[in-house]
Amino acid sequence: MKIEFTHQPGNTAATLQLAQGERCTTESGAMIAMSGGLDIETTTHKRGKGGLLKAAKRLLGGESFFLNHFSARQGAGEVVLGTALAGDMMAYRVDGDALMVQAGSFVACEEGVEIDTSWQGFKNLLSGESLFWLKLSGRGQVVLSAFGAIYPIEVDGEHIVDTGHIVAFQESLDFSLTKAGKSWLHSMLGGEGLVCKFKGRGTVWCQSHNPGSFGLSLRPTLKRRK
């Protein structure tokens, strides 16, 4: 699978070129355009697993994470992918290691990549920002997106990143949720809430802007829901 990024960094689109017989998996809603001959299947997990009932259950459970699988069975083709928010994209090759990805940043991956949606991550904690994480492992290329620019941070020792700014990180890193300030009260009042403290060696990819902050800044101007 060949990945090409266009319109970087403001309104990035990823074009995935599939050779005949190749397959790719994308986040639901990411497809902008595609070749006419590709086959499509929608599932909750890996291809061939999870029925319609299970999908509906997940939707009701508030986890609307669905995946579209494109396969170039009849001949080579392309899939063009975009996101809802403005920003950049990046590619990463998983090769036996594992990558933790914030669900909103996942765009696509090759067939050899395993997607584990059951990893709870920080979810059970009082994060206030209910992030949902994917664990990507196996072998193959992965496409990730960000709100704004993407920059890597090489951690050697300790580093702190606000949870809303994390795009992905290598599993080789230990992580724990902690408060940003000295006391819980200061952390909450300071608007930082919870931050993630990484330990060890590995890379964390960050996004320049926090989607949650942008959403909250729109809140006063958005019409109320009944």
Add this chain to the structure above:
Amino acid sequence: MTYKVSVTGYATPNAAAAQAAFAQAFKITPEKAAELLTTLPRTIKVGLDADTAERYCQALAKMGLNAEHSHHDAPAAKAAPSASATVTSAAVPAAKPAAAAPEAAPPPQPRAAAEQPGFQFRIDGAPDFAFLTVQLPANHSIKVEAAAMATMDTSIRMKTKLSGGLGRLVTGESIFVNEFSADTVAGEIGIAPGAPGDLAHVYLKGGEVLFLQNGAFVACDPDVTLETKWQGFTKGFFSGESFFLIRASGTGDLWFNTYGGMIEKEVDGEYVVDTGNIVAFTEGLDYKLEKFGGYKSLFFSGEGFVCRFRGKGRVWVQTRTSGALLAWAEQYRRVGKEA
């Protein structure tokens, strides 16, 4: 005091790569770029302020081109736009003689551009914040999407016209297209689309027809006819966009915009585009609305309905949609009544 920017030579041994980068940056074909950069020095921009001129030089250096900027006095700047237009866009005064009425003789024009009729124009800020500047010759006018005029010379007058018929009421598009005319003296008009994104220019030759997604229209020559086209329930009902497309036909310039980046795709055979991402397409294409994948995909894929194009033609696709942004913002709405 204005400045002009000239390309003086190649900073890299790989001239072809520099030309390719130049072509991409100025949105012209590689052939045209090669032609322009054969005889050097070549003036590529005039009438710039010092900062902008410096930025152009830096951008050109990145492409592997040696460039310099120099002072350039006002009368010459008036004479030179034909040179600037050759690279920034396809436009030349030849077809509209009034456009080129300078006191001094214009510099020699490259042939490639001279064959392109239409208004002289410039697109700046592309791809993220593109806006359009059109030079209106005396006794010429231009049709502009209502409220899209940003700046203009005082010599230009505005007339509001009902265009596209009452259909435009239903498309959600303002039914008014304003006509700006330079009655006695030539003038310049700056046009900015509502959404941040890219701009495309097409010169419609007589008989060519282009369909625009509702909301994509920016401006056109008065000789281009705009009509709204009822899509019927089968085509428009589920698209989430509108029941209408704007049909543009006739002869002349046409500009349209996207929200986000713009992908121009030559279709030969079949191509599928999410309905919300379609910006425009040529008439020769047959199009059909269909569900994305199976029924499960219809409800859970996040795509819903897509448009399948068949045949030979061109489709313009946008990399973002305002609908997706709104859907994302939905989760941030407050619940309940005003306190």
